[in-house]
Amino acid sequence: MTAARRVLLGVNLQGFGQRPAAWRVQDVHPTDLIGPEFWADLGRIAERGRLDAVFFADNPSLGDPNVRALGLIEPFTALQAIADATENLGLVGTASTTYNDPVELAERLLSLDLVSGGRVAWNAVTTYNPAVSGNFGVSGNPDRTTRYARAAEFVDVVTRLWATSGTGRRVDYTGDHVEVHAGLDVPRSAQGQPVVFQAGGSDQGRDLAARFAEGVFSVELTLDAAVENRRLLRAAAASHGRDPDDVRIVPGLSIVLGSTEQEANDLYDSLEALAPDGYAEHALSSYLDVDVTTLDPAQPIPPEYLDRPFDENTYGASVGYRRTVTRWVRENNTSVRALVRGFGGYGARIVVGTPEQVADSIETWFHAGAADGFNLMVDRFPTGLAEIVDHVIPLLQERGLFHREYEEPTLRGRFRTASAVPARASASVSASAADLAPGAAPERMSR
Template identity: 60%
Template structure:
């Protein structure tokens, strides 16, 4: 199969009732639906109807404020089991912390679910930086960033070695900085051998962890040219570890609000923003910048001294890659604080507010430019926004020849290896493509 014939990957990030904070207010839903198996099963059936590759569930093992944005009310792998029972082909990706789990226990639980779902499971390895999590585990504060990433790399190594014992039957003996164990799993191997490993993050430490361990990578990319650079860095990093760059797939997040016309999409976006909690966007941007900005003049650009300020990675509690990407994006679009807040609708992810055609064109441009192997979709509303994407955007991508019309693989690992690009990518004139995509994104926001 030539690179021109390969198809993009499409996963969907199931963010409760939707990526928009007010999504629960714009649909006929009850808050308790998030704790029912049928809610998750319905989303899985919709995604599979659209031939999407996988669903993804994030996790934060701490109590948040559901009045701001209701999500995360059940443990990810419990919801994924409900989705797995309702579907036949859909991949199932869930997050679990390397900071607050034990590798043997997690390896056994995840391989068991991978076996039961026929080889469709993936583990998204996260290092957990949230300050409100540590107390739940009896720890005064989270370990610093370098410690978390060293632990994560060793954790993933131990997980993979334990999973291999399911096939070999041999015991392992591991002595490292964080773990000292001897044993093997009693669970048999799954149809794909063991769960796929995903990783999220675009900081230098995150890219290194992904290059060393991951088969799929969730990234935050707001601009095309940095996305191309990150894509190449991760692929070349994998090669430096002796891995095949094609065995790691990169899927940045993409938020969208769809309308029959661009005007309709903007109206829907504005209505949902009006219903969001007071100052939600302002507070979120302040958090990512690590700087309080509510007293700034809304008619003036964000001051360069805020954008130029270096963050202390040892104390910054947010994702470093989010911070870097957002600052790059603001520098390119820094007309006024008011306009920045108006266009900051992805809360760190790229967002397109427009028609199905505009969304399909932008996905195509980024894919052909060699910036991505696919996307991690974030619909404005669940289930309604996902249904609209499946019914109106997927057929356009299929007509372009860049997204499959049928499932052909039986395991998630098979899906990842058969789709996305071959590296290095034969990109379709990246410079011209970048200019086109950026102009499209500006028109759509």
């Protein structure tokens, strides 16, 4: 008898929460973000909800913590604290292929995978933020083509190095961007080697994911686009000789939860009001490459701003995010004011509503073939995560969409047991409220 499909669920640990003002409405202290107990507590809450993994992004550059306190600690250091406090929870950390050494990174990640019992995944990214290059003593980031060419060699070499563990062999590799003559003494982990994630939404990012990734953090905001993106990724994986079911697509999902829809919207608006002035406007402007504060807030964004061509190779931000945000704006372009309010996910899809409405949205996207799981972006840590664990997860379990216990001790084992959803047409759900992108307001769904 074939086991029922289930959704993969991880949580993106974004400082005190995805909302910039999360620290203002909770009993937290600024130094919590650089202490192990804060992260260990989040890990314990996530494991209580049987979440598959926690995820850390990384931006190794200086920023202003007064705007939003993020990236104050290196991801795998925080993940070690979480590993010590948990037994089954997956541990996904980001490390750049642009500014790391493949041998050192391969050894570091395999070591954590070994001591954690086979629970580690590497989110392999290129680095586009120009502020990062100075931290590594170079004048500027390589262009996009070069970064992705190096990334392909880098991931290939790291996976080859992991394969040498316990064998006494070494990798001799000379590429255009990476050269390695080494092997690893670290023994194999319980899952063999770390799981590989990839987060790019550009054409180069999709190709890198199709070649190497077992999990893909996608950035689509609307159902139809997500279904198509998943179809393209699976087809690209097949073109590289891989089984498409070995690739799991996990879009981001922002959540602001309330016991009623009105309560959720009131919370959302109160958190936005406490955010730094112009935060949402700046976020939207950065993705569209246009200052929306100079536009009439009562009018749509003029088409000429959305139709401008741009050079992907020299564009200084995420190409995938720009594409998906521009598509979302075209579909919801009633006014600048409405777009700014609806952009509450800051690039990720957002659901503001009750636990039932959040569960409905997850179920619709999963069964439509738009996603194999979700990377949850929580409004407030730890409060919001506990609310999701206590009120959303039980609904998904009741519907047979999520496990009640960890079936496998390793992260890779859980990837295998969470069978991929079929890439079928979504016509049966295309008219449902769950399809609606957050236009004039964040996504709200009627029962």
